[in-house]
Amino acid sequence: MQRLQDELQSAKDQGRLSHPVTWKESRDLPFLDACVKEAGRLHPPFGLQYERIVPDEGAKICGHYLKGSTIVGINPWVSHRDRATFGQDAEAWKPGRWLCDEATRRRMEHGLLTVGCWNAVSFSPLQLSDVGQFGAGHRSCIGKNISYLEVYKLVPTMLQLYDVSLPSRNASWMEYNEA
Ligand code: HEM
Numbered sequence: 001m002q003r004l005q006d007e008l009q010s011a012k013d014q015g016r017l018s019h020p021v022t023w024k025e026s027r028d029l030p031f032l033d034a035c036v037k038e039a040g041r042l043h044p045p046f047g048l049q050y051e052r053i054v055p056d057e058g059a060k061i062c063g064h065y066l067k068g069s070t071i072v073g074i075n076p077w078v079s080h081r082d083r084a085t086f087g088q089d090a091e092a093w094k095p096g097r098w099l100c101d102e103a104t105r106r107r108m109e110h111g112l113l114t115v116g117c118w119n120a121v122s123f124s125p126l127q128l129s130d131v132g133q134f135g136a137g138h139r140s141c142i143g144k145n146i147s148y149l150e151v152y153k154l155v156p157t158m159l160q161l162y163d164v165s166l167p168s169r170n171a172s173w174m175e176y177n178e179a
Pocket of ligand 1: 045046050051134135136137138139140141142143144146147
């Protein structure tokens with residue numbers, strides 16, 4: 001949190017932050033971007049399989065042939081913790097992991113939800129801006145862009161107004177999904 005507040009303060013001191021923060025200004029806040037991505041990775045809002053139906057001709061997915069009409073899906077709470085993609089510390093909150101070289105960042109972005117499987121069955125390639133909480137391919141969220149706009153503007157604007165902290169750093173969170 002301190003690092004994010006420092007980034008915002010520095011941008012403000014340099015006259016790069018309005019109130020409310022504009023979308024354009026928010027695109028120049030790399031640590032904010034890293035925090036949004038890491039939050040979406042560790043806490044995807046839907047802990048459900050994003051289901052897809054294999055086309056009639058069948059498909060080879062992750063080395064396995066599946067016949068047409070098979071329902072496939074991946075739960076992002078599982079795929080977003082894939083150590084081969086995100087490293088041995090995949091369980092940890094580490095926004096700094098996104099401030100890496102472009103090839104690694106792209107590989108991780110692609111690993112959010114998809115783990116590289118969707119392309120194998122010719123679903124649309126994941127956009128670079130995609131983060132797993134909005135799904136991927138043809139049925140991805142149509143509200144994604146408006147939601148990003150809200151998050152990237154609201155969070156830095158709110159953090160300029162309030163000092164936010166947890167009541168206890170040792171308290172654990174209880175998370176659950178209801179359908
Ligand atoms: C933070 C906010 C939001 C989150 C996390 C979210 C997440 C999702 C997810 C995970 C899916 C399923 C994607 C898939 O199966 O690959 C979805 C689908 C969808 N979302 Fe959102 N969504 C959000 C906001 C919105 C908003 C604001 C709208 C409308 C303006 C919206 C409209 C839709 C629609 C219509 C679909 C179904 C698309 C389809 O099946 O073709 N969502 N959303």
